[in-house]
Amino acid sequence: MGFELPDRSVLPRHPVIVGDEPRQSGSGAMFCHLYPANGQPTGEVAGAGAADVDAAVAAARAAQPAWRAMNGDARRDLLLRYAAVLKQHAQELAALETLGNGSPVMMAGYAPMVAAQRFEYYAGWADKLRGQTLSAWNNPAHNYVDYEPYGVVGAVIPWNGPVFAAAMLLAPVLAAGNCVVIKAPELAPYSVMRMGELFLEAGFPPGVVNMLAGGPEVGAAIVGHADVDKVAFIGSGGTARKVLQSAAENLTPCCLELGGKSAVIVFEDADLAQAGQMGLSGAISVSGQGCVNGTRVLVQRSIYDQYLAVMQQIAGHIPVGDPLDPGTVMGPVISEASVQRILGIVGKAREEGARVLTGGQRLDGEYADGFYLPLTIIADVDPASSLSRHEVFGPVLAVTPFDSEEEAIALANGTDYGLGAYIHTRDLRRAHSVANQMQAGMIHVNASGEGMQPFAPFGGMKQSGFGRLGGEQGLLEFLQTRNVWMNLKAPQ
Template sequence: MEAGQNLIGGGWRASDSGATFVTVDPTNGETIGVVPDGGATDIDAAVTAARDALGDPQWARMSPSERARLLWRVADLLERDAEEIAVLETRDQGQPLRIARNVSVAGAVEHFRYYAGWCTKIDGRAPAHSRADALNYTRRVPVGVCGLITPWNFPLLIAAWKLAPALACGNTVVLKPAEQTPLTALRLARIFIEAGFPPGVVNVVTGGPEAGRALVEHDGVDKVSFTGSTEVGRSIVRGSAGNLKRLSLELGGKAASVIVGDADLERAVAGNLQSGIQNSGQVCAASSRFYVARPRYEEFAERLAKAAAAVQLGPGQDPDTQMGPVVGEEHLSRVDGYVRSGVEQGAALLTGGARAAGPLARGSFYLPTVFADADDGMRIAREEIFGPVLTVMPFDDLDEVAARVNDSEYGLAASVWTRDLATAHHLADRIHAGCVRVNMVAGIDPAAPWGGMKASGWGREMGTEAIEDYTEVKSVWIGLE
């Protein structure tokens, strides 16, 4: 069983209260770790350590090339211990081991290497202003102490895509992982120590909502980056008002997928099923509401249901597993509640709609579920379920479907499936989402910005945009007379 302590100021410590909580394997409900249940005093100590490190010459005056070397070293150490960390992620979160290896750990490695390359390229400019008596130049400087709050669906990967740009820009950080999946964050903390980061630059505090609120409200924190639900995101906006923190919020989604009449149906079914059930549907950009051209609607729904019914459920470490459990019993009950609402509101349940039976009943396994004959007003078509629940609806023309896709509070991601280039560009332009994918199911890379519109959040992760979000612009005037 894993046991952990918080990393604060370069040292390992229990929570001030001595309280702990357990984390469980969603495959079987067994306890796999005991970690500190940090609270406000632990957060205060971590923020103090981060603020002290921010002004410490060891970090503040470190050359960009040396910061790059440290980040690259983190990537090397992650790669060295990749199998161990992937297994830990699978046990704590439930995702199939191939996803933990090829997406979570490999993606984290790539983020640290990508932003290591940015360290030596964060510069300003000399504006062409109209004053002959002065020179003006700008610099990008660190925001300061960054509070990073990560969710339970991709604990390691999302921590990496916040930590890497924040540190590349010279900030110090306090990371608060989701209480459901804290283990790889604590393992990553050990890697930062081994890589040689100065004390206090990276701090990790495990805990529940109290710790999260304390981090958001702390006046010693200059920026909060949060990935999670829209409801919690709104509370963060309110809680951060005290010192007007800068915010990056990657929030909920209800990703639409539009299957045009000329689409390759075989590819569209396979791709959309993959998107909808990846990580058991616990992906903010998972395709979950499908708009299918009416002449292809019945065929698509039947094919999708048949493919979903054939998905192999099982423990993440089983190489034959295609879909693991949801993160825990509380979340399984939430997913099942949405399915019951779909049935009650009159949608046709084509497959799934229940937790798995037999040996898998010990864990939090939910069958891939497909609904047809739904409408846009149903909860299963409007609200984020965050589970393997897919809803199929017909459409008649492109103007209609664009309006229906946009009739949502969310705007994180969407997909379009068509062989026609003009249709692809037309719909990509009209859909209000931060990311539109055409004939593909993935759209994340360290070099490309990621984030949402409307209630799906503020700001962007990854790419040049993350560098902008983790820096302030300072304007300097030099008198020439």
């Protein structure tokens, strides 16, 4: 197993794209990207700075009137053309995603195709924006509602799935008639840098999409910019608090998609083989580094030991290895700092009396230079413990028994998060009843992620954020509602 870096000549070279000008360096600091599989640098990126943010926002502002005025069918055709370009470059984008964050190419290969679906879906909305006619009381009038794009949207996305995250935001933002300044994450910049280049190759007007690669200071400059009309942020709750504080200076509205501690509830009548496999997926997918991943498993006591045995058996057959190997299912986590933080969480769980059934130690040998952790199952986790209540963002599952349906619901809702929930049962009444009581924005029954479709709204409750991405709700998120009252009363 080589863990070799791909040919560096294929890396995108433009960390700054402002208007129609791709630049090979920005005005900000240099940053070095490390390949998570072997800890080696892929190269240094001359990132954006405050001057680039000003230029990008100005370019977006200048381009927005024409983009807003463009006929919906013309915007539709450009979005469809971009979707086709993403498909043409799917293999390249998948490799850049793998290089960026260590996602196995088996999984990363889906990202460009799923991203293309987002653009295809919202292309269908671009020529169908519709208002509403309202009845007028008291006086004859024509009273109607229509929609207006915000103008310039500032977008900040995470490193754990940048191709999908970028598409999830950009497709509705652009379909609604906004222009955008998006920051590529410094821990995994390459795939979004390439997506920015592809907008120009697809023929988008200059300034409609502006891309800046850089660190937190670039995101802060975008969020706090007085000429940004709306902020769209995907990331952690801690950073979101800073986003809100900065946006508050200009009363800039925000859409926030944040973290989660999604519960997987396994009732005694569930299909254990299916529920076991799907229960593990929260720790396997992107090595557990996903906001909506189910990483807190609640199991009815009557099947608790049996279910743990099923999970252990499946876990022993999950291939971990080189992300560029098509047979790899689990790759590394993002950084050395993440390795140490996650091991500290596991150590604390041990001290608190939980049982580590699988994993719990850093992988060594041929994996020693990379940021590798195995799939870790921790049983008998106290619902009040830190492991049960807080996001790990790593390949760690916390498993807790419950006795009754009511207890399961209370435990599932017993955190500050409310992004996802997963319910496993054959009882249709129970499925509907429990889903109806979940304090979460996305709920799966006997499934493990299939619901994140372009036509379905996605977002959180409580400290998992506010606003929605996906579906018609995702389009309306980036439109402002306007009421027009036209007096038709005859002059006296």
